[in-house]
Amino acid sequence: MVEKQFSLQEFTCGERVLPRSFYARDTVTVARELLGKIIVNYTPAGPIAGRIVETEAYIQGDPACHAARGMTPRNRVMFGPPGHAYVYFIYGMYHCFNTITARKGVGEGVLIRALEPLTGLPIMRANRKRKKIVDLCSGPAKLVQALGILPQHNGADLTVRPLVLLEGPPPQEGIVTTTRIGINVGETLPFRFYLEGNMHVSRK
């Protein structure tokens, strides 16, 4: 398979940053509409970017949501203004990346679960110590490693560099809705979305 390196402009409609109003809406709607959008991390080594192909929504009143039992030092970013990053530590060795949604004071967000790598593939490979493209961003902790997202990015404004989300071309694929991965508490909710047939999705 031929490996093509894409320029950011080729994918991002001239780098149109998603405005804060995009995030300040119903969380489940934002989760669905984030599919096809572009995440870019401008690092000293160069830009690293991927196309979002899998998301999960976490809302108030949902026992699986980190904010379910009120504000704590860990989850306080979730209650802040929308359009910011929530990066948290999990399983003793990994981090996951969320975008904060809804209005300030409401602890909701969208977990980014998988990306299709677009630019900065050599940097991703170095960050991940993996060669195959499908091993770079096909999971929430993998994409955090690949993009070089760090705990220091917790609370970062996603409408300004270095870490931004950009408009992308509308997805041609269909959108599949399922229950969320690894959630055993409470009722099962259809809050996971992914692009049909995309090889970078973490699970079918």
Added chain:
DNA sequence: GTCCTGATCCTCT
């Protein structure tokens, strides 16, 4: 390919 397990530590109870 599928299944199982260990790694490893922060957070909240």
Added chain:
DNA sequence: GAGGATCAGGACG
């Protein structure tokens, strides 16, 4: 002190 929005590697088929 228990458990978690995970991943990689090994056993097995």
